Amino acid sequence: MIQRECGVLKTSYEADMALYPLPIARWTVGILGVVFFLLIPLGLHEYYLSVCNLVWIAVIGALGLNILVGYTGQVSIGHGAFMSVGAYTAANLATRLDSPWPVNLLAGGLMAAAVGAVVGIPSLRIKGLYLAIATLAGQLIIEWTINHVTFISGGVQASIEVPRPRLGSMVLDTQRDMYYFLLVFVVLAIVGTMNLVRSRVGRAFIAIRDQDIAAEIIGIDIFRYKLLAFAISSFYAGVTGVLYTYFLGIANYEQFQIGVSIDYLAMIIIGGLGSVLGSIFGAIFVTLLPIVIRLSMEAFGGLFFAQQTVLNLIPNLRLMLFGALIVIFLILEPDGLNRLWRNIRNYFRIWPFAY
Amino acid sequence: MGQFLIAVLAALVGVTGVLGGMSPAMANHEIVIGMQCDRTGPTQIVGTVICPGSHDYFSLVNSKGGVEGHKLKVLEIDHEYKVPPAVESYERHKKEGAVSMWVYGTPQIYALAAKLTEDRIPGTSPGFGSAAAADGTRYPYIFPIAATYWSQGTAAVKFVKDQLGGNLKGKKIAFIFYDNPAGREPIEVLEDLAKTEGFTLKMFAVPPPGVEMGAQVLDIAQRFRADYVIGHLFGGAPAVSIKEFKRVGYPLNKFVSFVWGAGEANIEAAGGFGAAEGYYTMHFAGVGQDYPVLDEIKEMYKKQGKPAPKEMASTVYYNRGVLIAALHVEAIRNAVKAKPDGKITGVDVKNGFEKISNFTLGGLVPPLKVTPTDHEGGGLVQIWQVKGGKFVKVTDWYSAYPEVVAKHIKAAASK
Numbered sequence: 001m002i003q004r005e006c007g008v009l010k011t012s013y014e015a016d017m018a019l020y021p022l023p024i025a026r027w028t029v030g031i032l033g034v035v036f037f038l039l040i041p042l043g044l045h046e047y048y049l050s051v052c053n054l055v056w057i058a059v060i061g062a063l064g065l066n067i068l069v070g071y072t073g074q075v076s077i078g079h080g081a082f083m084s085v086g087a088y089t090a091a092n093l094a095t096r097l098d099s100p101w102p103v104n105l106l107a108g109g110l111m112a113a114a115v116g117a118v119v120g121i122p123s124l125r126i127k128g129l130y131l132a133i134a135t136l137a138g139q140l141i142i143e144w145t146i147n148h149v150t151f152i153s154g155g156v157q158a159s160i161e162v163p164r165p166r167l168g169s170m171v172l173d174t175q176r177d178m179y180y181f182l183l184v185f186v187v188l189a190i191v192g193t194m195n196l197v198r199s200r201v202g203r204a205f206i207a208i209r210d211q212d213i214a215a216e217i218i219g220i221d222i223f224r225y226k227l228l229a230f231a232i233s234s235f236y237a238g239v240t241g242v243l244y245t246y247f248l249g250i251a252n253y254e255q256f257q258i259g260v261s262i263d264y265l266a267m268i269i270i271g272g273l274g275s276v277l278g279s280i281f282g283a284i285f286v287t288l289l290p291i292v293i294r295l296s297m298e299a300f301g302g303l304f305f306a307q308q309t310v311l312n313l314i315p316n317l318r319l320m321l322f323g324a325l326i327v328i329f330l331i332l333e334p335d336g337l338n339r340l341w342r343n344i345r346n347y348f349r350i351w352p353f354a355y
Numbered sequence: 356m357g358q359f360l361i362a363v364l365a366a367l368v369g370v371t372g373v374l375g376g377m378s379p380a381m382a383n384h385e386i387v388i389g390m391q392c393d394r395t396g397p398t399q400i401v402g403t404v405i406c407p408g409s410h411d412y413f414s415l416v417n418s419k420g421g422v423e424g425h426k427l428k429v430l431e432i433d434h435e436y437k438v439p440p441a442v443e444s445y446e447r448h449k450k451e452g453a454v455s456m457w458v459y460g461t462p463q464i465y466a467l468a469a470k471l472t473e474d475r476i477p478g479t480s481p482g483f484g485s486a487a488a489a490d491g492t493r494y495p496y497i498f499p500i501a502a503t504y505w506s507q508g509t510a511a512v513k514f515v516k517d518q519l520g521g522n523l524k525g526k527k528i529a530f531i532f533y534d535n536p537a538g539r540e541p542i543e544v545l546e547d548l549a550k551t552e553g554f555t556l557k558m559f560a561v562p563p564p565g566v567e568m569g570a571q572v573l574d575i576a577q578r579f580r581a582d583y584v585i586g587h588l589f590g591g592a593p594a595v596s597i598k599e600f601k602r603v604g605y606p607l608n609k610f611v612s613f614v615w616g617a618g619e620a621n622i623e624a625a626g627g628f629g630a631a632e633g634y635y636t637m638h639f640a641g642v643g644q645d646y647p648v649l650d651e652i653k654e655m656y657k658k659q660g661k662p663a664p665k666e667m668a669s670t671v672y673y674n675r676g677v678l679i680a681a682l683h684v685e686a687i688r689n690a691v692k693a694k695p696d697g698k699i700t701g702v703d704v705k706n707g708f709e710k711i712s713n714f715t716l717g718g719l720v721p722p723l724k725v726t727p728t729d730h731e732g733g734g735l736v737q738i739w740q741v742k743g744g745k746f747v748k749v750t751d752w753y754s755a756y757p758e759v760v761a762k763h764i765k766a767a768a769s770k
Contacts, residue, residue, distance in 0.1 A: 004752045045450060046446065046450065047446045047447055047449070047450035050442070050443060050446040051443055051446075054439055054442070089546060091653060111729060147534070147536070157465070157485060157535045157536045157540065159485075159536065161468075161469060167428070168721065176448070217736070248438070248466045248467075248469070248470075249466075249469030249470065250441065250465055250466055250468065250469060252438070252462050252466060252536075253464035253536070254438070254461075254464045254535065255438045255439075255462060255466070259437065275534075287439075290440065291440075291443060294432065311394075311410070311431050312407075314433065315392075315394045315395045315433030316394070316395055317433065318433075319393075319395050319435070333612070
């Protein structure tokens with residue numbers, strides 16, 4: 001027995017509602033905190049921190065999409081468009097009104113939430129595949145609007161440069177600064193999502209996912225909660241877009257096209273629908289896998305092939321390997337990486353007993 | 356005892372092998388160039404040819420002893436025309452000490468523009484990217500080093516003017532373009548020229564991915580009845596446009612295409628050189644195999660016992676790869692001449708770029724003149740026509756309406 005789950009007694013409601021009641025959970029969170037707040041940023045080179053930053057941005061986006069698709073069961077291929085709404089709102093505010101980054105962040109998120117609620121209206125009538133096509137239409141319409149309305153896109157190039165975020169007198173312009181900046185929002189997003197799904201709103205979402213007609217009968221306002229799901233998910237997406245814009249220093253509409261929406265769907269499907277840890281695993285997997293494949297191919301490919309062949313082979317093999325690995329993972333464990341982790345965890349939970 | 360002896364012998368062999376493998380003090384400082392490519396994404400028709408072209412030129416320079424004795428190390432990463440892999444590869448190359456970046460793709464150069472300026476590493480964006488980046492004072496570390504879309508636009512209008520008898524008043528010109536920021540960039544320059552030259556300009560947007568343009572082509576040919584068509588398409592779209600114009604019976608010799616619709620691969624995809632007879636194309640690098648540097652590359656391969664790479668047959672894009680690589684090498688050469696120990700930084704290479712002039716590589720490279728204020732080098736292009744199964748040169752290097760381009764650059768800088 002690695003840890004003890006019995007004998008953990010609580011004497012107050014706050015203690016009962018704590019996110020991590022068990023000592024082992026608290027230790028794990030503490031150790032992870034030390035690793036992510038101290039060891040990684042102070043120990044790794046800037047290049048690896050830039051990769052971590054990409055992962056953090058993906059984590060926030062994946063959490064948002066999982067709220068909508070995993071917890072509420074509404075299939076959405078519009079995530080990229082909501083990110084672009086947040087990004088362009090923040091970029092326009094930053095360049096036109098010179099507003100500070102907290103205002104831009106909030107405004108971007110709220111604007112994306114509003115647009116998301118509008119795009120989510122079809123969900124009140126249609127489900128599943130039909131809703132996917134409706135959200136796809138939303139994605140393409142938003143893309144086209146940003147592309148063609150110069151008030152939003154800031155000109156023909158549809159790119160708006162944003163100044164680096166400032167914290168008092170400090171300008172956040174290195175990867176390490178950006179790492180801490182993003183980590184704060186990732187922690188907020190994770191804690192927010194975990195609390196959301198334990199709350200009344202979260203239980204309403206799950207009820208809608210499981211059987212929305214039954215949910216309606218027992219008194220859950222489907223209209224309100226479905227739109228709320230879209231709004232909250234789009235808020236996360238908007239925040240992701242704003243953070244991505246600050247990370248790159250520029251908002252460009254070609255970064256938020258349909259491929260991005262599909263990428264995020266892939267993240268939550270591989271990670272595990274309907275779980276916070278699944279979103280995190282999926283985001284890490286999908287963002288890091290192409291990089292890891294490329295690094296290992298560069299290390300070993302030179303042993304077998306000539307230089308030019310390797311260069312041509314690497315990207316093509318990477319695409320094939322990426323697809324193949326996704327298929328393999330889903331065959332091994334259709335419920336995603338989260339289920340894989342849960343299986344391992346449950347095994348060790350009652351070890352050395354078998355059941 | 357025997358086993359012990361064998362072990363000792365093996366150890367000795369190993370040690371001498373290691374000692375022999377270690378070369379005496381590193382000969383000369385290696386210069387690192389970071390390269391990005393799109394070999395698997397939507398513009399792979401260009402990427403799979405242009406990147407080998409650059410690699411071959413870099414290998415040629417290395418085979419001749421490098422740049423003033425310093426070997427070049429080229430790192431390439433494929434980004435599938437997406438932005439996050441491009442940013443990650445930029446960081447990776449920076450970590451490896453790259454002093455010059457060969458950027459590929461319009462969204463990528465936009466995403467990296469701020470970082471390149473902050474990190475003070477020059478990045479090239481030839482034939483794509485932001486035309487406003489030609490302003491060297493506003494964007495000190497972005498180097499178009501080839502005609503931007505604005506210069507291509509003015510050059511196209513000049514060509515059409517010459518083709519239609521020297522006067523454009525009252526004529527109708529159609530501009531068919533890919534509906535994304537890169538495609539829409541020349542519009543403001545073309546509209547400006549439409550006002551001053553007096554021709555009617557009509558825009559025909561082709562939505563991505565650029566394979567459906569039947570309605571637009573029909574409109575151009577039979578409703579608008581354009582006197583000339585200027586095309587700005589890329590990826591798979593140029594081939595489709597050639598086929599569509601043939602289908603409606605519009606003469607292809609009234610169609611001039613910008614630089615990315617101009618490759619052998621595009622012509623082949625349209626049905627071959629016979630099917631595209633009369634098509635005019637614009638280029639920022641020489642076309643064909645008739646250049647001494649290409650012979651040198653073939654020689655280099657022959658010495659290694661290998662045949663010339665098949666990418667060389669696709670001369671349009673291959674030669675552009677050679678051009679871009681050659682300009683990087685020239686900039687590095689200028690930098691090394693200023694710092695002979697070879698420990699150059701991005702700032703030195705940037706100054707090296709700004710000294711490039713009169714470098715033509717036997718006619719493959721136009722006579723660019725890059726200055727600290729003009730990173731475009733003059734916006735020179737050539738027009739070649741598909742005739743009799745191959746490309747035939749129609750004009751020599753020229754640029755047109757430089758004052759119009761300068762006006763727009765100034766307007767963009769003041770925004």
